Amino acid sequence: xxxxxxxLEKLAAxxxxxxxxxxxxxxxxxxxxxxxxxxxAAQSVKGGASxxxxxxxxxxxxxxxxxxxxxxxxxxxxxxxxxxxxxGKLGNLREFGAPGKRLVPHNDLATxxxxxxxxxxxxxxxxxxxxxxxxxx
Amino acid sequence: xxxxxxxxxxxxxxxxxxxxxxVLNGTDPQKYVVLYLQRTIPYERAGASDPIAYDWLLTxxxxxxxxxxxxxxxxxxxxxxxxxxxxxxxxxxxxxxLINSEPIDFDTGVQPPIAYGVDQFTWRSDAA
Numbered sequence: 080x081x082x083x084x085x086x087l088e089k090l091a092a093x094x095x096x097x098x099x100x101x102x103x104x105x106x107x108x109x110x111x112x113x114x115x116x117x118x119x120a121a122q123s124v125k126g127g128a129s130x131x132x133x134x135x136x137x138x139x140x141x142x143x144x145x146x147x148x149x150x151x152x153x154x155x156x157x158x159x160x161x162x163x164x165x166x167g168k169l170g171n172l173r174e175f176g177a178p179g180k181r182l183v184p185h186n187d188l189a190t191x192x193x194x195x196x197x198x199x200x201x202x203x204x205x206x207x208x209x210x211x212x213x214x215x216x
Numbered sequence: 217x218x219x220x221x222x223x224x225x226x227x228x229x230x231x232x233x234x235x236x237x238x239v240l241n242g243t244d245p246q247k248y249v250v251l252y253l254q255r256t257i258p259y260e261r262a263g264a265s266d267p268i269a270y271d272w273l274l275t276x277x278x279x280x281x282x283x284x285x286x287x288x289x290x291x292x293x294x295x296x297x298x299x300x301x302x303x304x305x306x307x308x309x310x311x312x313x314l315i316n317s318e319p320i321d322f323d324t325g326v327q328p329p330i331a332y333g334v335d336q337f338t339w340r341s342d343a344a
Contacts, residue, residue, distance in 0.1 A: 171321065175275065175334040178250050179323035184275040186254055189316075189336065193256050193271055 101210035106144070106154055108202035112195050113140040113156035119191035120158070124173065133166035134173055138188075159188060219302050220251055220274065227292045249293060250277040266343070274312070274337040283320045283331045290317070290333035297337055307341040 121135035137160045144154035160170025176184035224230045230249060252275045258267035278293050280286035300312045318334035 171318070175318055176252065176277065177323045177325060178277040178279045178332050179326035179330050182325075184252050184254075184334070186256075186273055186275065186336075189273055190254075190256055193273075 100213045101207060104206035104209055105203060106142070108199070108206045109154050109156050110142055112199040112202060113142060113158055115195045115198060116140070116158050116188070116191045119194055120187045123185070123187040123191060131166075131169075131173055134160070134169060137161055137164040137167035137170060139164075158192070217251065217253055220253070220297070220300075223300050223302075224249055224251075224293060224296050227296050229292045230289065230296070248279050249289060250279065251275075252277075269340055269342045270307075271340050272338060276335045276337070277332050278335065279330055279332045281328070281330060283322075286320050286331035286333050290320075290335055294335055297335075302339070304341060306344055308344045309342075310340045312337045312339045 117138050117140050121138050124131055124135045124138070138158070139161045140156050140158040142154075142156050160167045160174070162168050162170070172182060173185050174188055176182045254273045254275070256271040256273050259269035259271075261268050274297070276290075276293050276297070278286055278290035280289055294314055294317070297312050298314045302309050302312065314335060315338050316334070316336040320331050320333045322329045322331055
């Protein structure tokens, strides 16, 4: 009995090309979602009481990683209140609340993340599909 | 909410804690837990009027007079709630999952300041 592994080898070889093409596309997908989460959360904070008026502008994101397997295959985006910005230090109170002041948690960031989850999954799928297409798969 | 509180109170260390209340100036709460429950996203099926699923976000303030006490309360809360499956009539729930733990912070809005930790849990309800 014999098996023909040629197709399998080709597939393995083709897939090995994908990371080179996929990195920048995945980075783009992560960055687009990070920006969307930031905008959604800022919009939610804006809709709150006027005492939070400086807070929406304190939300930003950091994108870490190159999206290139030559340097690092790890990519992550950190979205949240920038404590260096005006009112940024109050972000924790807005997001998580405080028991002494009966300040309820608003969870703007957590909700924004959940709202953009499907878009993120779709973006990643599209990035992989585009990379596979570029690799001739 | 009653089921979540009852679940917390299964731990002897959390028994007798105050739930969903405010620390007032001059009081000594020792330790207590505040639970906030938020229903986040309704999942809908095209053409159907009722949602088919919900995501829940539970935020818990674990309060103590010191950071050590708040940390103890927080660890007990996590032990009780992580992996707990709540029962809601007509809905099928996933297990309660810990998604975030914030470091102990101090609320100076009351005197003396109180220490509190924040833990967040999530689960999904699907229509049975």
